[in-house]
Amino acid sequence: xxxxxxxxxxxxxxxxxxxxxxxxxxxxxxxxxxxxxxxxxxxxxxxxxxxxxxxxxxxxxxxxxxxxxxxxxxxxxxxxxxxxxxxxxxxxxxxxxxxxxxxxxxx
Amino acid sequence: xxxxxxxxxxxxxxxxxxxxxxxxxxxxxxxxxxxxxxxxxxxxxxxxxxxxxxxxxxxxxxxxxxxxxxxxxxxxxxxxxxxxxxxxxxxxxxxxxxxxxxxxxxxxxxxxxxxxxxxx
Numbered sequence: 001x002x003x004x005x006x007x008x009x010x011x012x013x014x015x016x017x018x019x020x021x022x023x024x025x026x027x028x029x030x031x032x033x034x035x036x037x038x039x040x041x042x043x044x045x046x047x048x049x050x051x052x053x054x055x056x057x058x059x060x061x062x063x064x065x066x067x068x069x070x071x072x073x074x075x076x077x078x079x080x081x082x083x084x085x086x087x088x089x090x091x092x093x094x095x096x097x098x099x100x101x102x103x104x105x106x107x
Numbered sequence: 108x109x110x111x112x113x114x115x116x117x118x119x120x121x122x123x124x125x126x127x128x129x130x131x132x133x134x135x136x137x138x139x140x141x142x143x144x145x146x147x148x149x150x151x152x153x154x155x156x157x158x159x160x161x162x163x164x165x166x167x168x169x170x171x172x173x174x175x176x177x178x179x180x181x182x183x184x185x186x187x188x189x190x191x192x193x194x195x196x197x198x199x200x201x202x203x204x205x206x207x208x209x210x211x212x213x214x215x216x217x218x219x220x221x222x223x224x225x226x227x
């Protein structure tokens with residue numbers, strides 16, 4: 001199975017900060033990575049797919065980049081609604097895998 | 108509005124069985140792959156199983172293969188997960204989610220989840 005390693009596992013930041021979360025795949029997954037946001041007690045929400053395509057309705061402060069085995073989710077200016085846990089997911093193989101998650105906390 | 112609604116969770120003893128259902132509405136169910144994803148208490152997301160739009164192909168995580176069976180009834184707009192030989196480490200919230208295409212990729216609409224507790 002393809003392993004997805006996310007870092008950091010926890011991130012403390014302030015409103016207005018630029019935030020970067022990294023996901024590393026154990027082998028090349030081409031363009032097939034998605035990012036989700038999850039708030040406590042809620043279902044995950046799709047943010048980005050195919051590395052950098054923003055899902056409809058997602059604010060433009062979210063962006064994705066990367067290639068091959070290393071991928072990044074960036075929040076350009078952190079807003080109060082963005083404090084949550086973020087997960088990457090690969091869909092290069094039919095044995096799907098998620099990263100371990102990154103919790104974005106208020107500093 | 109796209110909606111998926113899970114049901115069937117509950118408390119079951121180790122070794123027992125449970126069948127989860129996911130009722131879909133607001134989209135053409137037979138045109139999209141579907142998946143089950145679980146989340147143990149305080150832990151991250153774990154993909155469990157997926158099925159293509161037609162139901163012809165199914166996929167499982169190694170941790171559930173041989174114990175869980177995913178299926179769908181496109182005439183009833185319903186997804187199922189039959190869970191047998193349940194273990195304590197199967198305890199989790201189980202989410203149903205809609206895929207973006209007919210094949211298994213990423214997931215754009217999620218239910219609120221149903222809790223499965225495996226304990227004696």
